[in-house]
Amino acid sequence: MGDDDQHITEVGGTGVPIPGDDVDTDQILPAKFMKEVTFDNMADYLFYDARRDDDGEFNDHPLNRFEGANIAVVNQNFGCGSSREHAPQAMMRWGIDGVVGESYAEIFRDNCKSLGIPAVTADHETVTTLQEWIEANPDGDIEIDVEDATVTYGDRAVDVEITDAMQEALVEGIWDTTALMYSNMSKVERTVADLPYV
Amino acid sequence: MxxxxxxxxxxxxxxxxxxxxxxxxxxxxxxxxxxxxxxxxxxxxxxxxxxxxxxxxxxxxxxxxxxxxxxxxxxxxxxxxxxxxxxxxxxxxxxxxxxxxxxxxxxxxxxxxxxxxxxxxxxxxxxxxxxxxxxxxxxxxxxxxxxxxxxxxxxxxxxxxxADKQKVRRIEVEGSLGEGVSAKDIILKIIQDLGVDGGVGHVYEYGGPAIRELDMEGRLAVCNMSIEGGARAGYINPDETTYDYLRGREYVPEGEAFEELKSYWESVRSDEDAEYDDVVTVNVADIDPLVTWGINPGQVVEVSQPVPAPEDFEARSDREAAEQALEHMDLEAGQSMLGYDVDVAFLGTCTNGRVTDFRRATEVLEGRQVADGVRALAVPGSETVRQRCEEEGLDEVFIDAGFQWRRAGCSMCLAMNEDSLEGDEVCASSSNRNFIGRQGSKDGRTVLMSPAMVAAAAVEGEVTDCRRFFEDSAHSLTADDVSEVAD
Structure with a gap:
C-alpha cells in the first residue's frame, strides 16, 4: 500500500451547497436504486427524488444548478440513516472529491474514508458562509488541504477539523485498508485462537 | 475514557x-x-x-x-x-x-x-x-x-x-412499563430525549430496571434503533434472560461447551465499578405509547401529547426540521396524533418482526376487523417466525381481521420489493425510519409506533391509543384528552 496515486493531500474544484440538517441516505440515494449489483450507475440516482419536481423534470436543486462541482458543502449530521455505501459512491461518481460539513453520521464518514473522500468539519457560521459564497461564486475554486486541515476559497482560508484517522489514512495513502490489514493476518490468527467461541 | x-x-x-x-x-x-x-x-x-x-x-x-x-x-x-x-x-x-x-x-x-x-x-x-x-x-x-x-x-x-473506539454512554432506564407500553416505546423515548444525533461518537449501554425486565425480543427492538439515535452500536449486558434464550438454539453448543461459553459471557459483562464516559437516566414509569409526527425518529411524542411547534425547539436546526416535518406530514402544531388518518398498517421488520410482536398485535386484533379502506400487512421477520406464528394460529387471527399474512422480508420498511406506499399514503408502521421517501413514495408519510399501536391503528383507521383494547387499562386516551393538554 501507499502507492503514489493513493496519497490524498488536497482536493479542489468548484462547490455545491447541499443545505439542511440530518440529510439521510434515503434522500441521498433512494433505496429503489440499490437493486443493481455494481455501483456503476449510482451517479444517475444521486438525490433522485429531491432533484425532480412532480412531473419528473429537474427542479432547482443545487445539484442541478452546480453541475460539475467537486466539493459538497453540507450541514449537520449529513448522511444519517442507513449504512449504504451507495450514497458516497453516488456522490463520488457524480464528481464529488471532498466534503465540507458541520457534522456527519459515522458510517457515512467511514464510507467516505474507504473511498478516499476527505470529509472535513467546521462550525455552522463557517459552513453557511461558504455555502453563501458558492451561491455568489458558482465558478469559484475551493480547495481542501487535507494535510494542513484548511479550506481555501476566494481570498479566504479557514481552519477545519478532520479526524486523525481520516487525515493519516488519506495523507499516507492507506485509506484502502484491505491490503494493510491483510499484512497482519498472522496476528489475526492469534487473536482468533484466543476467542472462546470460534 | x-x-x-x-x-x-x-x-x-x-x-x-x-x-x-x-x-x-x-x-x-x-x-x-x-x-x-x-x-x-x-x-x-x-x-x-x-x-x-x-x-x-x-x-x-x-x-x-x-x-x-x-x-x-x-x-x-x-x-x-x-x-x-x-x-x-x-x-x-x-x-x-x-x-x-x-x-x-x-x-x-x-x-x-x-x-x-x-x-x-x-x-x-x-x-x-x-x-x-x-x-x-x-x-x-x-x-x-x-x-x-x-x-x-x-x-x-x-x-x-x-475501526475507531467510541465513547460509552450508559443509559439507565428506570421505572416499569405500564400495560400496553413496550420496548419500542422505550427506544423512541430515548431518541426523543437524546436526539437523532445525540449518540454520534458513542455506543449506548442500556441498563436499569426497565431493561432488565425486557425479554430478549424486547431487548432486540431497543438495540435495533440505536443507530436512529446516532449511536453506531448499542448493547445490553447479558444475564439469565440472555442465557435462557440461547439454550437449545441451533448454533449454540450444549452441555459442558455451553457452560464454558457462559463463563466467557459472564466475564465480559460490564464490571460493577466500570467507568463510563457519561451516564444519562431515562424514566419510563409513566410513559404512554409513543408515535412519530415527523420525518426523523426523534420527532416523536407520547400519544397523549400534542405535536410540538417549531418555536418549541431551542436549536435552529430542530426548528427548521420541525417546519419541514409539519409540512410533509400535513400537520398543525398543537394538533393531536390521535385521530390522524392512516391508509396502511405495516407490521414487521428487524425492529418488530418477531413472534412476541405478532402475539402482541393479535391481542388487539382478536375478534376485530381492519377498518374499511386500510391496507394491512403482517410480514414476519423470518420464515422461522412465520412458522412459529402459524403453529400458534396467529396467522388466522391476522387473516380473519383483514390483514395480509406474508412471507419474510424487509418489505415496506424500505420498499425494495413490491411492497410500497403509493402517493401520499399514511402508514402506521412498526419499522424504524420515517425519512421522506423511505417507504417507497416520496410523498408517503410514515408514523412509527409499536406493534400493538399498529394493530390498533389498523382497526380504527387512525392513530389511536392501543391501551383501550387491553382489558383493565386505565390509560386509554382520546383526541379530546389531548386537546385539553394542548389548551
Missing part, C-alpha cells in the same frame, strides 16, 4: 493491531451478508484475486428484495434486478463456502431476525453486516456495527474492520 465496560472488554478481546492511522484492526466474529450491499464487495475480492478469510464465520440470507407474496417467490423472480441480486448472492456464497439461508431453507429472513433466533449472535462477539441495524445484536451483549461495502470487502478478505 470508559474502562471495564462490556464494550472495552469485547473490543480488547477482538483487537488485532493498531493501524498506522491510529485506528484499531478489529476481528469480526460474526459476519452477516445480504444481497444488496455485498455483490460489489465480492466483485472487489475477485478483482484482487483474494480469498474469503473466514467463510465459516460468515452467514448470508436474502431480505431487502425478497418478495413477500408466496407465489412471487418462484424463480426466476419476476423483477429482473431482484433476480440478478439474489442469483449473485447464491453464486457468491456457493463459490466461497458460505452458508446461505435461501427461500428453500425455511430459515430465510431479515439478517437481524435470523441470526439471533438461530443462536448465531452470542454475547461477547463482534458482529458486522452491511446494514446499519446491526446494532440489534447488541441485545446479547455483543458489539454489532453496520458497515459500508468497502468494509464488507475488508471483512471478507481479512475477517477484520478498521
Amino acid at each position: 470508559s474502562q471495564n465496560t462490556l464494550y472495552d472488554k469485547v473490543w480488547e478481546k477482538h483487537k488485532v493491531a493498531e493501524l498506522p492511522n491510529g485506528q484499531d484492526q478489529l476481528f469480526i466474529g460474526l459476519h452477516l451478508v445480504h444481497e444488496v450491499t455485498s455483490p460489489q464487495a465480492f466483485a472487489m475480492i475477485e478483482e484482487r484475486d483474494m480469498e474469503i478469510a473466514y467463510p465459516e464465520r460468515t452467514f448470508a440470507t436474502t431480505d431487502h428484495i425478497a418478495p413477500t407474496e408466496a407465489d412471487k417467490r418462484e424463480r426466476p423472480l419476476t423483477d429482473q434486478q431482484s433476480e440478478e441480486m439474489l442469483s449473485a448472492l447464491e453464486r457468491n456464497t456457493a463459490e466461497n463456502g458460505i452458508t446461505f439461508f435461501g427461500f428453500e431453507s425455511g430459515k430465510q429472513g431479515i439478517t437481524h431476525v435470523v441470526a439471533p433466533e438461530l443462536g448465531l449472535s452470542q454475547p461477547g462477539m463482534t458482529v458486522a453486516c452491511g446494514d446499519s441495524h446491526t446494532a440489534t445484536h447488541g441485545a446479547f451483549g455483543s458489539i454489532g456495527v453496520g458497515v459500508g461495502t468497502s468494509q464488507i470487502r475488508d471483512i471478507l478478505a481479512t475477517g477484520c474492520i478498521a
